[in-house]
Amino acid sequence: MKNKTYNKRKVLIVFVCASAILLALIGRLAYLMIFDAEYYQKKAESLHExxxxxxxxxxxxxxRNKTVLATNKTVCTISVIHNQIEDPELIIQTLAKExxxxxxxxxKRVEKVSSIERIKTNVEKEIGDRIxxxxLAGVKVDEDFKRxxxxNELASKVLGFTGGDNQGIIGLEVKYEDYLKGINGTILTTTDARGVELEGVAEDRMEPVAGQSLQISLDYNIQSFCEQAALKSMEEKQADAVSILLMNPQNGEILAMVNVPEFNLNEPYILNxxxxxxxxxxxxxxxxxxxMWRxxxxxxxxxxGSTFKIITTSAALEEGVVKLDDTFSCPGYxxxxxxxxxxxxxxGHGSETFVQGIQNSCNPVFIDIGLRLGADRFYDYFDQFGLFGLTNVDLPGEAxxxxxxxxxxxxxxxxxxxxxxxxxxxxxQxxxxxxxxxxxxKRITPHLGMAVLDKEGNVVEELKYKEKDGIVSEETSATMRMLLEGVISEGTGKNAYIEGYSIGGKTATSQTLPRSANKYISSFIGFAPADNPQVLGMIAIHNPQGVYYGGTIAAPVMRNIFDNVLPYLGIEKSETVSDEEQQ
Known part of the structure; x- marks a missing residue:
């Protein structure tokens, strides 16, 4: 009787446990079917898509004139689908050859067991069409876009380039990525349990959305001319590099930005x-x-170097520590x-007025007015002029x-x-x-981006940039224009003079570190017309061989640029009266 009772208890326990497990399984099944049905339905669909x-x-x-500087080229992506391959050897030989x-x-890729395996991207369309x-069963050829x-090399360090995924890497391509990139589309195909695409079942396509276009202030013709001038200067002076910058000083629009040697944007990984x-x-x-990309x-x-004397002069005039008729003595040190x-x-320059000191680019004169300003006030003007911050130019990596x-x-x-x-x-800066x-x-923000355009070329958004008034007074600014015009007409910048144009500017010759290397940067900053500046140009020649003075080698390059660019921009020469007409 004891054994019988014991066995009944064992059966009961087993029955209860089995019932509990069965109920749990039923509950779990009900939960999956009711509450997680959508999740598992998507999982099931994904196995067949x-x-x-x-x-x-x-x-x-x-x-700025809508000349295309960066566009797209149709290319192909070649892929294989393992489950659809019928003749792997033929595919391997054909793809390797083409x-x-x-x-x-x-x-290795063809024999890899995967839903889809990419063989090569950015394949020329002609080759893709041949494949x-x-x-070939199992081989897919999808059309794609390549930048x-x-x-080729025009404005390479400004435009930048994209990577294999068509995303911007440097320059404007990365700065305006959000506007340019667009939204990718998809192709969905239905497969059976083996992963083979079902015939007669239509593809589900979500079409891509093209990116918006970017209009920039750069002018193709001005950029091309400046690049030619920079290359010629680099070759003649056997320099390491030449940089040229042209901008509108009234609103910050950059017309040209040159950094030679440039590189080929279509082959950005080949050293120049x-x-x-x-x-x-x-x-x-x-x-x-x-x-190479910098x-x-x-x-x-x-x-x-001496181009900075423009800033020192502005600070001294604004502070009132110097007058134009102040006299100085220069013994040469x-x-x-x-x-x-x-x-x-x-x-030395002997006795000279402040105006003559600027025209002569006399260091002792500027040492004297710098000491009159004092470190605290000079530092304050650095801050007031914006020199401690960034210009916020719309390019990445500003130092x-x-x-x-x-x-x-x-x-x-x-x-x-x-x-x-x-x-x-x-x-x-x-x-x-x-x-x-x-x-x-007026402190302006230098920039290249002007507007975002749709595919028809209509303006979607005009790009705006910050400005700050009151950097110096109108009086000081007018005085600086007059003084810098004198540097070109009578001083160290004579080699930038163009008959019929009023040009202001300043030359410089600075020595690089370490001083023992005896390497120099010859530079010049100029603007025209002097009384109402519409174009400001800057050139820097790095490590020129032979004569290296800015007034001798940098100023003539900018004169040549201005001589061509000013008429192109519609800035006409002022009427002059010849000596014969005066007589």
Whole structure:
């Protein structure tokens, strides 16, 4: 009786446990069928659907006159679907031959068990069409887009380029990525349990949305001419590099930005130095590519030298520590504390007014007015003029000003700062600040982007940029225009003079660090017309061989540019009366 009772209990326990498990399973099944039905339905559908991307056409980049600078080229993506392959050997041989790939590499991808395996992207359309015509089971040829730059090297470090995924990497391509990229589409095909696409079942397509186009202030003709002038200058002076910047000082629109040597945007991973990439390590190659892609106008800093005297003069006039008829004496040097700081004219300029000191680019004169300003006020004007911040130009990687801390500025540092040494700024910062000092005192934002366009070329959005008034007074700005016109007509900038045009400007010759290397940067900043500036130009020649003075080699290049660009922009020469007519 005890055994019988015991066995009944065991049966009951087993029955209860089995019932509990069964009820749990029923409950779980009900939960999955009712509450998680949508989730598992999607999972089931995904097993019978294959998705392929359709790349969106990237928006174009056009210049101010709508000349196309960056567009798209139709290419193909070649893929294989493992479950649909009928003759793998034929596919391997055909693709290796047509795509010029190693047969072993193609075999590895063809034999890989996956829903879809990409063999090669960015294949020329002609080749893609040939592969499609073979009608190879399991081979898919999808049309795609590749970025194409019709002018190859033009403005390469400004425009930038895209990667294999059609996303921007440098320049405007990455800065305006959100406007340009568009939205990719998809192709959905239905398959059976083996992954083979079902015949007679229509593809489900979601069409891509093309990106919007970007209109920039760059002018193709001006950019082309400036690049030619820069290349000629680089070759003649056997220089390391030449940078040229042209902009409208009234609103900050950049008309040209040149950094030679440029590189081919359609082959951005081929070094422009002629170096064999196979001789370099991966790290060395990447370093050289990064250097090749650098935009010197915004990414690199330099000691501005005498062009900075424009800023020192503006600060001194604004502060009232100097008048135009103040007189100075230049014996060829100035002693500051224990340092003998020389003028570029060894014998000195003798007695001269402040106006003559600017025309002569006399260092002792600027040391004197720098010391009159004092470190605190000079530092304040740096801040007021915007030199401590970024210009916020619409290009990535802008470098900031490298400056002494205020507490570290002694008399010697103050003296050298007054004529543009012992600190560093970027060319774009220099050009922007000078623009603000000659345009009436309005701090502008240098920029390239003007408008976002739709595919028909209609303006979708006009791009706006910040401006700040009151950098200097109108009176100081007018005085600076007059003084800098005198530098061209009577001073060190005579080589930039063009008959019939009033041009203002300043030359500079600065030595790079370390000083022992004896390398120089010859530069010039000029603007025209002097009384109402519409164009400001800056040129920097890096490490020229032979004569390296800015007034001798940089000013003539800008004169040549102005001589061609000013009439092109509709800026006419003023009427002049010849000596014969006067008689």
């Amino acid at each position: 294959r998705e392929r991307d359709i790349k969106a056409a990237r928006g174009e980049i056009v210049d 795509l010029e790939l190693d047969e072993a590499a193609v075999r 499609r015509n073979y009608n 194409y730059y019709p002018h 130095t002629g170096t064999d990439a196979d001789t370099l390590t991966d790290e060395q190659l990447q370093d050289q590519l990064n250097q 935009n010197g106008c915004i990414n690199d800093t330099y000691e501005p 100035r002693v500051v504390e224990d340092r003998k700081i020389r003028c570029h004219k060894v014998g 900031g000003t490298i400056m002494h801390k205020k507490e570290d500025i002694g008399l010697v540092e103050l003296a050298t700062m007054s004529f543009g040494q012992s600190f560093q700024i970027t060319p774009i 220099m050009a922007t600040t000078v623009s603000s000092l000659i345009n009436g005192g």
